[in-house]
Amino acid sequence: MPSAVPSTNDASVPAVEVQGLVKKYGQVEALRGIDLSIRQGERFAFLGPNGAGKTTLFSILATLRAPSSGSARVLGHDVILERDAVRRKMGVVFQEPAIEQRLSGRDNLLLMGLLFGLPSSLARQRATELLESLGLADAGDRPANQLSGGQRRKLELARSLVTDPRILFLDEATLGLDVDARRGFWTQVRTLAASGRTVFFTTHYMEEAEVADRIALIDAGHIVAVDTPRALKARLGGGVIRLETEDVPGAWVWLAGQGFEPEGTDTEIMILHPDPAAVLPEILRQLPMRVLRAEVHEPSLEDVFLKLTGRGLAGEVPGPAQDGPARNPGGPRR
Amino acid sequence: MIRGMYAILLLDMKRAWLDRARLAAGLAQPLLYLFVLGAGLGASSQLGAGDYRRYIFPGVVALSLLFSATFAAIVIVFDRQIGFFKAILIAPVPRAAIAFGKIGAGALQAFIQGVIVLPFAPLAGIHFGLLATLELLGAMLLAATTFSALGVAVAARFNSTTVFPVVSNAVLLPMFFLSGALYPLSKAPHWMQMACHLDPVAYAVDLMRGALLGRFFFDPRLSVTALVVMIALLGWAAVRVFNRGEDDSSLGAARFNWRR
Numbered sequence: 176m177p178s179a180v181p182s183t184n185d186a187s188v189p190a191v192e193v194q195g196l197v198k199k200y201g202q203v204e205a206l207r208g209i210d211l212s213i214r215q216g217e218r219f220a221f222l223g224p225n226g227a228g229k230t231t232l233f234s235i236l237a238t239l240r241a242p243s244s245g246s247a248r249v250l251g252h253d254v255i256l257e258r259d260a261v262r263r264k265m266g267v268v269f270q271e272p273a274i275e276q277r278l279s280g281r282d283n284l285l286l287m288g289l290l291f292g293l294p295s296s297l298a299r300q301r302a303t304e305l306l307e308s309l310g311l312a313d314a315g316d317r318p319a320n321q322l323s324g325g326q327r328r329k330l331e332l333a334r335s336l337v338t339d340p341r342i343l344f345l346d347e348a349t350l351g352l353d354v355d356a357r358r359g360f361w362t363q364v365r366t367l368a369a370s371g372r373t374v375f376f377t378t379h380y381m382e383e384a385e386v387a388d389r390i391a392l393i394d395a396g397h398i399v400a401v402d403t404p405r406a407l408k409a410r411l412g413g414g415v416i417r418l419e420t421e422d423v424p425g426a427w428v429w430l431a432g433q434g435f436e437p438e439g440t441d442t443e444i445m446i447l448h449p450d451p452a453a454v455l456p457e458i459l460r461q462l463p464m465r466v467l468r469a470e471v472h473e474p475s476l477e478d479v480f481l482k483l484t485g486r487g488l489a490g491e492v493p494g495p496a497q498d499g500p501a502r503n504p505g506g507p508r509r
Numbered sequence: 510m511i512r513g514m515y516a517i518l519l520l521d522m523k524r525a526w527l528d529r530a531r532l533a534a535g536l537a538q539p540l541l542y543l544f545v546l547g548a549g550l551g552a553s554s555q556l557g558a559g560d561y562r563r564y565i566f567p568g569v570v571a572l573s574l575l576f577s578a579t580f581a582a583i584v585i586v587f588d589r590q591i592g593f594f595k596a597i598l599i600a601p602v603p604r605a606a607i608a609f610g611k612i613g614a615g616a617l618q619a620f621i622q623g624v625i626v627l628p629f630a631p632l633a634g635i636h637f638g639l640l641a642t643l644e645l646l647g648a649m650l651l652a653a654t655t656f657s658a659l660g661v662a663v664a665a666r667f668n669s670t671t672v673f674p675v676v677s678n679a680v681l682l683p684m685f686f687l688s689g690a691l692y693p694l695s696k697a698p699h700w701m702q703m704a705c706h707l708d709p710v711a712y713a714v715d716l717m718r719g720a721l722l723g724r725f726f727f728d729p730r731l732s733v734t735a736l737v738v739m740i741a742l743l744g745w746a747a748v749r750v751f752n753r754g755e756d757d758s759s760l761g762a763a764r765f766n767w768r769r
Binding site: 234237238239240241258259260262263265267269270271272273274275277278282286287289290291292334 | 517599
């Protein structure tokens with residue numbers, strides 16, 4: 176196998192560099208020109224609704240798909256021309272399970288080690304180390320299908336680490352896990368990032384995106400913003416009022432008439448204001464239609480996404496995770 | 510390349526070991542052909558039941574190899590369907606190592622399945638010496654590899670475990686019936702004698718029958734060459750599909766060529 180180009184071990188080489196990336200599936204354009212540069216050691220989140228193109232970009236970086244045009248490099252290696260070099264340096268956790276459920280965790284790690292080119296004694300040793308460091312030492316010898324969902328996800332993480340990769344790609348890695356298991360998973364990822372690995376992950380859980388150094392918001396195949404979580408939220412300034420009312424269009428018109436700038440969806444109005452708490456009481460008193468729900472909060476990434484794209488992150492309940500009785504998520508939308 | 514093949518082979522054999530009950534169940538089909546179909550058809554053939562059973566024995570072994578080799582390939586479809594195959598595709602090994610690792614694993618499973626049919630040979634009235642056994646095992650290994658390559662090349666193109674068996678049966682049965690496993694090709698209609706030249710099962714059956722009974726329809730050198738060429742072509746076809754990675758399977762993606 177050819178040896179790595181020396182320059183790619185240089186810390187100044189971007190972990191990921193993407194230029195003009197386009198991916199078409201027949202007539203459908205999943206990615207419409209993505210430009211992106213990620214530094215080594217960054218924790219980088221890709222946030223967007225389902226179908227925005229996250230997984231497509233992910234698959235291209237993980238050498239599973241080829242772009243229709245444009246280029247992508249991982250740690251200096253072209254994802255098409257130098258696929259094997261990229262593969263040797265990356266670890267990947269997929270949305271779907273990628274361990275053989277009927278074999279033990281140890282067997283899975285051992286086989287993946289062999290497949291990634293480790294001699295069998297080293298693969299065995301690596302499997303033991305990983306099981307211990309991820310807290311799976313006891314569970315590692317049971318068939319994977321007897322483990323809890325959280326343990327299985329950790330096993331996926333362990334699988335991605337057999338070759339000691341310098342960059343980790345995680346695609347919706349905690350989908351379907353409960354809050355505790357998710358927290359446990361991210362604690363491990365933070366430890367890995369602290370040792371200088373680059374972590375690139377896609378998610379549609381906002382609180383997961385918050386741990387990133389930088390976030391790219393993606394919608395319909397475009398990147399709409401790339402920044403730190405704090406800077407993204409600062410773009411909105413002040414705070415956010417969210418209102419659910421009867422007759423949303425009527426409320427919209429009334430608010431606009433009062434000099435506010437309402438935004439949001441068909442079911443919910445969002446108002447950005449430098450001092451929301453001061454104006455909300457007056458709005459509630461004067462608004463000529465019944466208010467079903469009102470809320471004031473610091474801007475969230477959800478708000479930023481709403482502001483930039485005019486829609487919410489699909490599959491996610493906007494705002495804090497409390498379901499008000501007046502909510503009717505399955506109701507008709509205009 | 511070798512280590513990658515070995516890892517794939519080991520993975521598939523470990524999983525096959527979990528399904529070892531299949532070996533016993535897999536005996537049912539060949540024994541049914543040998544003792545039920547063989548008795549029924551043999552009684553009304555010019556050969557008589559005993560000779561007919563002897564005649565079809567190699568064909569029945571081939572049947573066993575054919576079905577178990579293609580069935581082994583279904584794990585590829587299953588792995589694609591659940592996403593496990595992606596973990597294999599991102600390994601820094603040549604796609605040929607994946608294809609031939611899979612082919613080797615399927616061939617080995619089929620070979621084992623075929624070997625456990627052999628103890629029934631005396632019941633079918635066949636007795637053979639050491640040399641014939643070695644020839645037979647060699648032919649079986651070559652046949653199992655060909656059928657496994659066929660299974661892998663076809664399975665690589667499917668990502669639905671409900672469609673693949675239907676398609677593979679639609680391919681396997683004609684190949685089996687054209688092969689001369691159940692009747693002599695020398696007495697078959699002209700078009701069949703022509704068509705069987707394209708049928709890997711025909712060459713495999715003929716090699717095995719030659720080893721056991723000393724009667725060949727094809728020149729054995731032609732049979733060996735034909736099977737080796739087919740393994741190479743089918744392996745190459747599988748490599749081509751694996752090269753396309755995920756672009757081939759999900760989202761109904763159109764065929765995408767790795768340009769540049």
